[in-house]
Amino acid sequence: MTYMGTSPTRPDAAAKATGRAEYISDAVRPGMLHGAIRFSEHAHARILRIDTSKAERIPGVRAVITAENTPEVRLGFLRDNLALKKGKVRQFRDEIAAVAAIDPDIAAEAAAAIEVEYEPLPAVFDPIEALAEGAPLVHDVDPRGRPVTSNLMPVHFRHFSGDVEKARAASAYVAEGEWSTPLIQQTCMGTAGCIAEFDPQMNLTVWAKTQIPFLAQRDFNGALAQMGLRNKNARVIVPALGGGFGTGLDTHCYEYISILLAWKTGKPVKVQYNRDQEFAYLSPRQSATVRMAQGCDRDGRLTFRHVHVVQDNGAYGSWGATYPSVMLLPATSLYRVPNIYFDCELVYTNNTYAQAMRGYGNPELTFALESNLDQLAEEAGIDAAQLRLINCNEPNEVTPMGLKVATCGLRECLEQTAERLDWDNKRGAPDGTARGVGMASLIHVGGSGRIYRSDASGVILRFDDWGNLYLSSGGVEMGQGLHSSLQIVAADAIGVAPDRVFINQTDTSTCPWDVGTHASRGAFTACNALLMGATKLRDKVFRAAVELYPQLVEEALRKQRKRDPDAPAPSFDWRSRIDADAFDLREGQVFLSNTDDPVLRVDLGKLIRAAHFRDGGGQMFTVEAFYDPPSELPDWEQGQGNMSACYTFGTQGVEVEVDTDTGDVRILKMAAVLDVGKVINPQILRGQTIGALAQGVGYALYEEVKTERGRILNPNFTDYKIPTAVEMDFPIELEFVETDEPTGPYGAKGIGEPGLVPTAPAIANAIADAVGVRIHDLPITPEKLLAALRAKNEEAT
Amino acid sequence: MEVRFTLNGREVSCSLVGSELLLDVLRGPLGHRGTKEGCGKGECGACTVQVDGHPFNACLLPAAEVEGRAVTTIEGLAPAPGELSPEQQAFVEAGGIQCGFCTPGMIMASKALLDADPDPADADIRHALVGNLCRCTGYAQIIESVRRAAALRGEGS
Numbered sequence: 001m002t003y004m005g006t007s008p009t010r011p012d013a014a015a016k017a018t019g020r021a022e023y024i025s026d027a028v029r030p031g032m033l034h035g036a037i038r039f040s041e042h043a044h045a046r047i048l049r050i051d052t053s054k055a056e057r058i059p060g061v062r063a064v065i066t067a068e069n070t071p072e073v074r075l076g077f078l079r080d081n082l083a084l085k086k087g088k089v090r091q092f093r094d095e096i097a098a099v100a101a102i103d104p105d106i107a108a109e110a111a112a113a114i115e116v117e118y119e120p121l122p123a124v125f126d127p128i129e130a131l132a133e134g135a136p137l138v139h140d141v142d143p144r145g146r147p148v149t150s151n152l153m154p155v156h157f158r159h160f161s162g163d164v165e166k167a168r169a170a171s172a173y174v175a176e177g178e179w180s181t182p183l184i185q186q187t188c189m190g191t192a193g194c195i196a197e198f199d200p201q202m203n204l205t206v207w208a209k210t211q212i213p214f215l216a217q218r219d220f221n222g223a224l225a226q227m228g229l230r231n232k233n234a235r236v237i238v239p240a241l242g243g244g245f246g247t248g249l250d251t252h253c254y255e256y257i258s259i260l261l262a263w264k265t266g267k268p269v270k271v272q273y274n275r276d277q278e279f280a281y282l283s284p285r286q287s288a289t290v291r292m293a294q295g296c297d298r299d300g301r302l303t304f305r306h307v308h309v310v311q312d313n314g315a316y317g318s319w320g321a322t323y324p325s326v327m328l329l330p331a332t333s334l335y336r337v338p339n340i341y342f343d344c345e346l347v348y349t350n351n352t353y354a355q356a357m358r359g360y361g362n363p364e365l366t367f368a369l370e371s372n373l374d375q376l377a378e379e380a381g382i383d384a385a386q387l388r389l390i391n392c393n394e395p396n397e398v399t400p401m402g403l404k405v406a407t408c409g410l411r412e413c414l415e416q417t418a419e420r421l422d423w424d425n426k427r428g429a430p431d432g433t434a435r436g437v438g439m440a441s442l443i444h445v446g447g448s449g450r451i452y453r454s455d456a457s458g459v460i461l462r463f464d465d466w467g468n469l470y471l472s473s474g475g476v477e478m479g480q481g482l483h484s485s486l487q488i489v490a491a492d493a494i495g496v497a498p499d500r501v502f503i504n505q506t507d508t509s510t511c512p513w514d515v516g517t518h519a520s521r522g523a524f525t526a527c528n529a530l531l532m533g534a535t536k537l538r539d540k541v542f543r544a545a546v547e548l549y550p551q552l553v554e555e556a557l558r559k560q561r562k563r564d565p566d567a568p569a570p571s572f573d574w575r576s577r578i579d580a581d582a583f584d585l586r587e588g589q590v591f592l593s594n595t596d597d598p599v600l601r602v603d604l605g606k607l608i609r610a611a612h613f614r615d616g617g618g619q620m621f622t623v624e625a626f627y628d629p630p631s632e633l634p635d636w637e638q639g640q641g642n643m644s645a646c647y648t649f650g651t652q653g654v655e656v657e658v659d660t661d662t663g664d665v666r667i668l669k670m671a672a673v674l675d676v677g678k679v680i681n682p683q684i685l686r687g688q689t690i691g692a693l694a695q696g697v698g699y700a701l702y703e704e705v706k707t708e709r710g711r712i713l714n715p716n717f718t719d720y721k722i723p724t725a726v727e728m729d730f731p732i733e734l735e736f737v738e739t740d741e742p743t744g745p746y747g748a749k750g751i752g753e754p755g756l757v758p759t760a761p762a763i764a765n766a767i768a769d770a771v772g773v774r775i776h777d778l779p780i781t782p783e784k785l786l787a788a789l790r791a792k793n794e795e796a797t
Numbered sequence: 798m799e800v801r802f803t804l805n806g807r808e809v810s811c812s813l814v815g816s817e818l819l820l821d822v823l824r825g826p827l828g829h830r831g832t833k834e835g836c837g838k839g840e841c842g843a844c845t846v847q848v849d850g851h852p853f854n855a856c857l858l859p860a861a862e863v864e865g866r867a868v869t870t871i872e873g874l875a876p877a878p879g880e881l882s883p884e885q886q887a888f889v890e891a892g893g894i895q896c897g898f899c900t901p902g903m904i905m906a907s908k909a910l911l912d913a914d915p916d917p918a919d920a921d922i923r924h925a926l927v928g929n930l931c932r933c934t935g936y937a938q939i940i941e942s943v944r945r946a947a948a949l950r951g952e953g954s
Contacts, residue, residue: 007892009889009890010889010894012894012897013888013889013894013897014881014885014889015897016894016897016900017881017885017886017888017889017894017897017900017904018831018871018872018874018875018881018885019829019830019831019832019833019870019871019872019900019901020831021897022830023833023898025833025834026830186932187930187932188896188898188932189833189835189841189843189896189898189899189930189931189932189933190833190835190896190898191835240896240897241896242896242897242898243896243898243932243933245932274834274836274837275835275836275837275838275840275841276837478896479895479896479897479898479933480895480933481895683891683892683938684892686892686937686938687892687895687933687934687935687937687938688895690934690935690936690937690938691895691932691933691934691935692935693935694934694935694936695932695935716836716838716840717836717840717841717930718838718840722930722932723935723936724926724927724928724929724930724936725922725923725926725927725929725936725939725940726923726924726927728923728935728936728937729919729920729923732935732937
């Protein structure tokens with residue numbers, strides 16, 4: 001292999017460095033109008049009257065729409081959301097009306113001129129209160145109009161194995177507690193937006209900032225049917241994304257509103273959020289409260305794990321309501337535990353509704369699990385790293401959930417992290433400073449995560465007449481480097497130079513189906529499909545070579561003799577070797593394997609042209625391949641099933657110093673050791689891992705969407721802090737363990753999400769080691785830490 | 798009113814109706830969409846441009862303020878078609894680019910830093926980029942890109 005494990009320039013880098021990459025905010029269509037949305041001013045209220053007459057009279061306005069004058073468009077996997085709300089609003093950001101106008105300012109002015117009269121209703125903002133008897137109902141009927149009696153969402157994820165109560169009673173040591181994690185914003189640097197446009201046949205094209213172009217096509221086709229446009233099709237084109245992080249996992253009300261406005265006006269309509277709107281109107285990551293208890297025997301072997309999760313879902317269901325599907329991974333399978341209880345409640349409230357974000361339930365659960373494990377270690381008097389090693393997952397094990405773990409580098413991850421932190425000398429050291437070290441581990445899907453019937457990715461590979469490879473994939477390049485991985489694997493697997501691999505824009509009209517770029521699956525599934533396609537494509541080339549190679553070589557020899565009559569003859573009888581299996585293709589040259597005689601090397605483009613223009617009928621070189629990983633769709637009610645083809649493991653360690661006067665936490669150093677299967681592109685892997693780790697630092701220390709009775713209070717980067725280059729000013733020791741996963745493309749596992757999963761508990765554990773107090777709710781702000789330190793001091797005096 | 802200034806070495810003029818910001822004028826009538834809007838209020842740095850060599854958030858600067866001044870945007874950096882400036886080259890080589898939305902602003906802020914200090918210490922680089930947010934990279938390879946840019950500029954001079 002020539003390119004695996006190297007870092008050729010990523011194919012999108014130069015366009016991005018010169019400002020030429022086109023994001024949705026840059027995209028313009030001829031005759032395009034601009035849409036603006038009127039959002040609710042109440043968290044829960046009946047809509048009594050909407051008066052759009054003033055808005056309609058503003059010059060430049062082309063359409064004003066409400067639920068009254070448009071077909072009902074329902075969305076969400078629970079079908080509990082409407083593009084334009086009817087009857088009542090259930091959150092501050094509910095879409096009530098929308099405007100299309102000739103420029104964005106006129107659209108915004110007209111949206112503001114719409115008059116809405118409300119009757120406020122009692123609202124509920126706390127998931128526990130929402131579950132209490134007599135709590136206001138967020139939805140009083142289900143999507144089919146049947147009465148609803150509770151705010152509990154109709155989603156069920158559970159796992160019970162062994163006998164938890166018996167195991168608890170028999171445990172030598174038990175630790176328990178409750179942990180909570182905040183609402184946070186994905187904060188893609190490129191804000192959300194879309195353009196919808198109908199052609200004269202009323203087929204639709206949507207330029208969408210999405211991670212799921214094909215499921216979006218399905219959703220938009222559903223909307224067309226609801227609008228009465230039968231037998232019409234939606235095409236989804238994905239521009240440069242500007243970050244995804246889970247925001248593109250669902251289709252959004254603003255997209256349907258843009259479709260409705262385009263349908264009303266007959267013009268392309270763009271809806272583009274600015275930063276304030278992105279913060280206020282785009283769904284954040286869910287908050288969670290996790291009650292966790294774990295026990296162990298005298299030797300530190302884990303005996304049981306008891307987990308109960310409550311999540312504040314907000315007013316409507318997105319895919320984010322399936323976070324527990326991923327929580328099941330750590331809950332059942334991080335470290336070896338024989339007896340497990342896992343249950344969760346997802347609750348409707350009048351808060352902003354939540355959606356997917358990187359890690360998808362895993363950081364929430366792992367924060368509780370790994371914090372609790374440190375408490376158990378203390379309880380049992382066992383070193384925290386040792387406790388983890390005693391219960392470490394090993395290769396070739398089947399976990400209580402039924403996860404079939406083939407490769408597992410967790411032991412090495414734990415050991416290396418401890419070594420890099422100088423754990424034995426620093427942990428628990430009474431050195432008179434407020435410094436401490438902590439660690440936490442992770443398990444995540446490494447071979448995609450089956451949450452849908454198909455978990456597949458297709459690719460189409462095509463050589464043009466010059467031997468350029470065009471690769472169409474339904475996967476989305478969000479910035480993570482999918483296109484670089486595809487280029488590297490294509491170059492090695494097919495035998496062309498990376499810069500001859502051109503990756504087509506993701507477009508449902510030209511690319512094959514892909515379930516979506518999520519669950520760290522992009523490179524894993526697309527590169528596996530690519531490997532299948534590569535074999536087919538090479539075979540096609542070599543079969544053509546059997547016929548065409550001899551004449552091309554003869555021609556080359558003739559030319560050579562003409563140039564140099566004394567040129568030596570080829571060193572072996574190449575004619576006798578002609579056989580489809582004997583050919584090789586490397587760097588765009590076809591040759592008989594085991595020769596480097598240049599005259600016997602035929603330019604791929606030349607061979608393709610010879611095949612194209614051949615007498616008696618030419619041919620083309622296009623193949624498709626479709627890869628669906630060897631995994632199972634779990635039974636969620638039982639929490640059973642091998643949901644991924646393989647699993648990614650890792651450990652992060654942190655050394656911190658706490659300023660006991662101010663409560664400030666300074667990270668002195670981090671170590672991150674990740675079992676990646678195999679490194680495809682080290683530079684991109686490093687970027688992905690450190691980038692995720694920075695999001696983990698933000699989650700641990702800084703980030704929280706603050707709300708007051710459902711209203712978001714900090715919709716900007718001044719009041720919502722993400723880490724800057726200054727916060728990230730500490731050394732990061734990164735190490736990749738290569739376990740060569742048999743199901744992975746060239747051995748690689750998915751690595752998109754894992755980097756942020758264990759960061760917060762590693763930091764919380766280091767703080768506890770440094771100053772002896774444990775913060776149970778993220779983010780760990782100076783105020784919380786200072787209050788905890790004061791409480792501890794008061795207790796001591 | 799009319800505003801006249803130098804944009805990437807060429808004289809340009811643009812009529813203003815009111816209080817348009819430099820960012821609106823660049824991305825709108827002047828068609829320079831390489832400068833990105835990430836927040837519209839000077840918090841994220843995605844719209845960083847150089848005005849008379851100094852870094853500015855184009856989303857905060859009234860267009861009328863650049864009358865007679867020299868504005869450089871990301872489009873003005875590459876010395877020739879198919880070539881990249883040392884700063885652009887460094888970001889491409891050192892992995893400073895992921896989703897790319899912050900990249901034009903990052904590169905412009907880095908160039909402004911290197912114009913003022915050709916050999917900055919790491920802490921100076923981090924300080925200079927504190928107003929440029931990135932959600933993808935964790936900044937490590939961005940800092941390395943700036944170091945690499947300093948080296949490339951050194952070789953070129």
